[in-house]
Amino acid sequence: MDRSKQTDETTRGGFEQRLGLYVHIPFCERKCAYCDFPSYAGQKEQQAPYVDKLCAEIRLKGEELNHPQADTVFLGGGTPSVLQPHLIGKVLKTLRDSFNVLPGAEITCEANPGTLTPAFLKELRENGVNRLSLGAQSAHRDELRLLSRIHDWDMVVSSVQLAREMGFLNINLDLMSGLPGQTWDKLRESLAKAIALKPAHLSCYSLIVEEGTPFHALFEKGQLNLPDEETEREMYHKTAAFLEQAGYTQYEISNFSLPGFECRHNKNCWLYRDYLGFGLSAASLFRGVRQKNPDTLSAYLDGRKPLREELTGQDMAFEQVMLGLRLREGVSEEAFKKRWGQSLFEVFPKALERHIEGGLLAYEDGRLRLTQKGLDLMDRVLLDLFPEQI
Numbered sequence: 001m002d003r004s005k006q007t008d009e010t011t012r013g014g015f016e017q018r019l020g021l022y023v024h025i026p027f028c029e030r031k032c033a034y035c036d037f038p039s040y041a042g043q044k045e046q047q048a049p050y051v052d053k054l055c056a057e058i059r060l061k062g063e064e065l066n067h068p069q070a071d072t073v074f075l076g077g078g079t080p081s082v083l084q085p086h087l088i089g090k091v092l093k094t095l096r097d098s099f100n101v102l103p104g105a106e107i108t109c110e111a112n113p114g115t116l117t118p119a120f121l122k123e124l125r126e127n128g129v130n131r132l133s134l135g136a137q138s139a140h141r142d143e144l145r146l147l148s149r150i151h152d153w154d155m156v157v158s159s160v161q162l163a164r165e166m167g168f169l170n171i172n173l174d175l176m177s178g179l180p181g182q183t184w185d186k187l188r189e190s191l192a193k194a195i196a197l198k199p200a201h202l203s204c205y206s207l208i209v210e211e212g213t214p215f216h217a218l219f220e221k222g223q224l225n226l227p228d229e230e231t232e233r234e235m236y237h238k239t240a241a242f243l244e245q246a247g248y249t250q251y252e253i254s255n256f257s258l259p260g261f262e263c264r265h266n267k268n269c270w271l272y273r274d275y276l277g278f279g280l281s282a283a284s285l286f287r288g289v290r291q292k293n294p295d296t297l298s299a300y301l302d303g304r305k306p307l308r309e310e311l312t313g314q315d316m317a318f319e320q321v322m323l324g325l326r327l328r329e330g331v332s333e334e335a336f337k338k339r340w341g342q343s344l345f346e347v348f349p350k351a352l353e354r355h356i357e358g359g360l361l362a363y364e365d366g367r368l369r370l371t372q373k374g375l376d377l378m379d380r381v382l383l384d385l386f387p388e389q390i
């Protein structure tokens, strides 16, 4: 792809004007056995200094960009709900002072059962948070224990009830599959108990054993009884069918929602729209530049500069397709051409021909999407798209 042409296109308005804002809260009650997210157990004394630094970063960026519009905000972690209520309030007020958070913006906060309090939820509501994402993970005590989660299912139920009482109608529950010893019957039970709570949205992620975690050490010693690949894939298909049957539409590989309750913040990321991230390890994608804040608390508090990477048109075209194919609606040919001045078929001619013929990709009504078979073999498709770009 011609870089000069891309720059021209993008400066003529190829970028969305409205931003998504992500804020990372890196504190948790304790560390889960599978977790390699940038988060710290305890460290309560660091909460206030962290929030001060975070708010300074948010204010500076807002001023630098002249207070642009934002239509989604996502407070993630870590466990934002371990923050003292006045500190989460301070973060939310700073976001509103620094950016033009639009009326009707989707504002999500992640939380974990066992940490939610009425005071915390009240602070969220008073500051406009209208979506709550709860890390439920499993309905089984043995699985939750193995994962080192701090809660049981009763706490999930009481957290949902409390959130509803405090006015949250848009609630997501995170669940995990591919857990050690998990069978379809056990997963189905967790799904059924989650559905019984009538969340607007469900995220179902497969366990990934990440290096450096206690799970990885067990895996290396052969002590993690993981389902094999075929069993896991079968559970994935059964999960999708089970949730569809219950009225949840699968709009992304791991995400399901009732009509009108897709997560707008995450969807904008899959649509490759610009976002700004604040806090330790947070990433931003803004006007063709990716930035990543330092990964450790000490480096962030010391003010170490983010890593900065200027993306080429090739990088961005590939990333747009890679992310867009995660969505069941796929990639819009019109949007792609508007942004890059070339069609998908001009940029990825060989891979598209091969995989449409082979049944992994489909092109219908001006959209390119993965077929059911293609979803299972997504990595193979992406690998073939990538070399055409370099």
Ligand code: SF4
Pocket (backbone or CB within 6 Å): 027, 028, 029, 030, 031, 032, 035, 036, 037, 039, 077, 078, 079, 112, 135
């Ligand atoms: S609560 Fe979430 S972020 Fe915190 S340790 Fe567990 S998995 Fe990691």
